[in-house]
Amino acid sequence: MSLDFEKDVAEIESRIEEFKAKNPEPTGTLVKELNRLEMERAGKLKEIYASLTPWQTVQVARHPERPLIRDFIGGLCSEFIELHGDRLFGDDQGMIGGFATIDNHRVMLIGHQKGKDLDEKIKCNFGQACPEGYRKALRLMKLAEKFHIPVVTFIDTPGAFPGRDAEERGQAEAIARNLLEMAALKTPVIAVVTGEGGSGGAIGIGVGDIVLMLSNAVYSVISPEGCASILWRDGTKAAEAANALKITAKSLLQLKIIDEIIPEPVGGAHRDFATTMKTTKKVLLKHLSSLEKVSSRKLTSRRFEKFAAMGRFK
Amino acid sequence: MAWFHKSKEIAAKPESPKKEDIWIQCPSCKAHIYKDEWEKNLKVCDRCCFHERLTWKERVDVLLDEGSFVELNAKVSWNDPLKFSDSKGPYAEKAVENCEKTGMKESVATGAGKINGIKVAIAIMDFRFMGGSLASGTGEKILQTAMYAVKHKLPYIILSASGGARMHEGIISLMQMPKTCAALAQLREANLPYISIMTDPTTGGVSASFAMVGDIHIAEPRSLIGFAGRRVIEETIKQKLPEDFQTAEYLVDHGFVDMIVHRKDMKDMLSKILKYAGCR
Ligand SMILES: [Zn+2]
Numbered sequence: 001m002s003l004d005f006e007k008d009v010a011e012i013e014s015r016i017e018e019f020k021a022k023n024p025e026p027t028g029t030l031v032k033e034l035n036r037l038e039m040e041r042a043g044k045l046k047e048i049y050a051s052l053t054p055w056q057t058v059q060v061a062r063h064p065e066r067p068l069i070r071d072f073i074g075g076l077c078s079e080f081i082e083l084h085g086d087r088l089f090g091d092d093q094g095m096i097g098g099f100a101t102i103d104n105h106r107v108m109l110i111g112h113q114k115g116k117d118l119d120e121k122i123k124c125n126f127g128q129a130c131p132e133g134y135r136k137a138l139r140l141m142k143l144a145e146k147f148h149i150p151v152v153t154f155i156d157t158p159g160a161f162p163g164r165d166a167e168e169r170g171q172a173e174a175i176a177r178n179l180l181e182m183a184a185l186k187t188p189v190i191a192v193v194t195g196e197g198g199s200g201g202a203i204g205i206g207v208g209d210i211v212l213m214l215s216n217a218v219y220s221v222i223s224p225e226g227c228a229s230i231l232w233r234d235g236t237k238a239a240e241a242a243n244a245l246k247i248t249a250k251s252l253l254q255l256k257i258i259d260e261i262i263p264e265p266v267g268g269a270h271r272d273f274a275t276t277m278k279t280t281k282k283v284l285l286k287h288l289s290s291l292e293k294v295s296s297r298k299l300t301s302r303r304f305e306k307f308a309a310m311g312r313f314k
Numbered sequence: 315m316a317w318f319h320k321s322k323e324i325a326a327k328p329e330s331p332k333k334e335d336i337w338i339q340c341p342s343c344k345a346h347i348y349k350d351e352w353e354k355n356l357k358v359c360d361r362c363c364f365h366e367r368l369t370w371k372e373r374v375d376v377l378l379d380e381g382s383f384v385e386l387n388a389k390v391s392w393n394d395p396l397k398f399s400d401s402k403g404p405y406a407e408k409a410v411e412n413c414e415k416t417g418m419k420e421s422v423a424t425g426a427g428k429i430n431g432i433k434v435a436i437a438i439m440d441f442r443f444m445g446g447s448l449a450s451g452t453g454e455k456i457l458q459t460a461m462y463a464v465k466h467k468l469p470y471i472i473l474s475a476s477g478g479a480r481m482h483e484g485i486i487s488l489m490q491m492p493k494t495c496a497a498l499a500q501l502r503e504a505n506l507p508y509i510s511i512m513t514d515p516t517t518g519g520v521s522a523s524f525a526m527v528g529d530i531h532i533a534e535p536r537s538l539i540g541f542a543g544r545r546v547i548e549e550t551i552k553q554k555l556p557e558d559f560q561t562a563e564y565l566v567d568h569g570f571v572d573m574i575v576h577r578k579d580m581k582d583m584l585s586k587i588l589k590y591a592g593c594r
Contacts, residue, residue: 160522160541160542161550162541162542162543162546162547162550163542163547163550163551164547164551164553164555164559166541166542167540167541167542167547167559167560168568169568170526170568170569170570171522171541171542172521172522172525172526172539172540172541172570173526173527173570175491175522175523175541176491176495176521176522176523176524176525176526176527177526177527179491179492179495179496179522179523179527180495180496180498180499180502180527181499182492183492183495183496183499184496184499184502184503199479199488199519200479200488200491200518200519200522200541203488203489203491203492204522206492207492207496219485220484220485220488221479221481221483221484221485221487221488221519222479222481227481230481231400231401231402231481231482232400232401233401234401237401240400240401241400244396244398244399244400244484245396245398245481245484245485246396246484246485247484247485252485255395255485255486257485257486257489303496304496304499304500307489307492307493307496308457308493308496308497310450310453310486310489310490310493311393311395311449311450311451311453311454311483311486311487311489311490311493312450312454313393313395313450
């Protein structure tokens with residue numbers, strides 16, 4: 001699936017397909033011509049992705065083929081033992097987690113699950129976790145604290161689920177509780193925004209010693225559409241709202257909200273899972289190694305100072 | 315009905331004081347109430363128990379011992395880290411207007427004071443300032459006051475009145491949720507009591523952060539308390555929600571609020587609870 005701003009690339013791609021169909025086994029100048037087309041495609045893709053607008057970045061972050069949590073688990077971990085349930089109400093598929101091994105690091109891996117096909121998406125509420133999801137996440141984080149293993153969270157959600165049941169079971173309380181407990185958690189926490197960092201639903205598992213972000217991920221207090229419909233009184237002004245809200249990885253690094261950007265391959269993570277996994281793993285391992293050396297006392301006091309400094313202006 | 319006819323008579327005479335100077339119409343049940351009675355009743359309708367929103371200064375008068383309040387962090391003000399502008403113009407202009415309108419620099423006033431002789435640290439949100447929205451200055455003041463409570467070993471009371479995080483400060487507003495909760499974690503570490511009072515409204519990012527992690531949760535009657543907006547939920551589930559959805563009473567029923575306390579009883583209830591927490 002190509003996005004509307006990728007039209008030029010799609011056009012070259014269809015020319016390549018056409019060429020390949022006509023010349024199943026190209027030789028000589030035909031090979032040269034095919035290479036030229038491939039180069040043209042790569043150049044165009046690079047050009048487009050070098051200057052994505054914030055709203056275009058939102059489209060990439062929400063791309064239907066973007067790697068999801070199960071892809072990251074498969075691509076990063078040699079072992080994953082899924083753990084289920086919050087021990088209070090149920091097992092939310094919108095938030096999954098369990099023991100995971102990344103190289104020689106044993107961690108507790110937790111994250112939003114959006115789902116691949118429609119059935120799975122419905123089961124996962126399209127990545128919008130319910131209170132039991134946040135409470136499951138907290139249960140696993142406390143377990144990680146007990147076992148002295150780091151927590152790694154993967155954030156990819158449009159937001160916490162805005163449903164009647166979710167309200168009845170205390171969506172606000174569940175998120176609030178996580179914020180307080182994560183701030184005090186006596187084990188390293190690394191949060192990675194892989195796709196959509198949607199508001200309270202994102203920060204509910206996002207209080208990290210280190211917060212990382214894939215280069216085409218977004219992280220925002222409200223969706224651009226939501227902001228546009230409230231402040232512009234026009235939901236179609238989402239592109240303007242996306243600009244104003246400063247939601248891209250680059251902006252958030254400047255604002256000191258995130259610590260590092262994980263670069264995606266040219267054309268976005270969805271075009272090259274293998275490279276995305278390799279880069280993500282490398283960055284994760286670097287931070288895991290350094291955080292594991294820090295005492296839990298120092299970790300929590302540094303984490304407090306880090307978040308206390310956000311939005312402190314002189 | 316006599317009082318009603320009387321009000322008509324008064325309105326008919328141009329030399330008499332205007333109707334609005336003597337009567338208040340309850341925004342909820344539409345009953346006409348003497349203004350004196352309304353003020354004496356702390357802006358609560360004695361017919362339907364509607365609690366009008368109060369300014370932070372009115373809250374100080376209702377809750378704290380006379381003359382005991384000392385304001386803290388008064389210099390902390392709103393910020394414009396994103397240089398935000400929407401279709402109605404720059405955020406900076408809107409913020410200045412709100413400052414002029416309210417005499418505040420942010421959506422919360424903080425300080426220390428006494429409740430029936432018990433010293434407390436207190437943060438009072440004021441809905442008049444941009445809908446009581448949570449932004450960098452708000453979070454900073456709430457955090458600083460928590461640190462003051464830790465330093466002086468005081469209980470902390472926060473009165474929430476907020477529509478949620480302020481969009482105009484974008485992600486910085488969102489980060490005030492973990493920031494305020496991290497401060498409250500310090501308070502917990504110091505074993506100090508934290509009482510959260512939810513007033514109308516306590517929603518969005520405020521309900522999903524400091525308002526919901528109190529040792530004790532108290533709400534004013536009929537306050538709107540919830541995470542997502544009613545309209546958003548109705549659009550999501552394609553159903554009409556019950557009338558009492560997200561009211562203080564509904565939250566008590568579902569186990570998220572300890573008690574509903576009438577405004578006139580709030581001060582005494584706070585001092586009673588604080589005594590159980592060992593405060594004096
Ligand atoms: Zn009334």
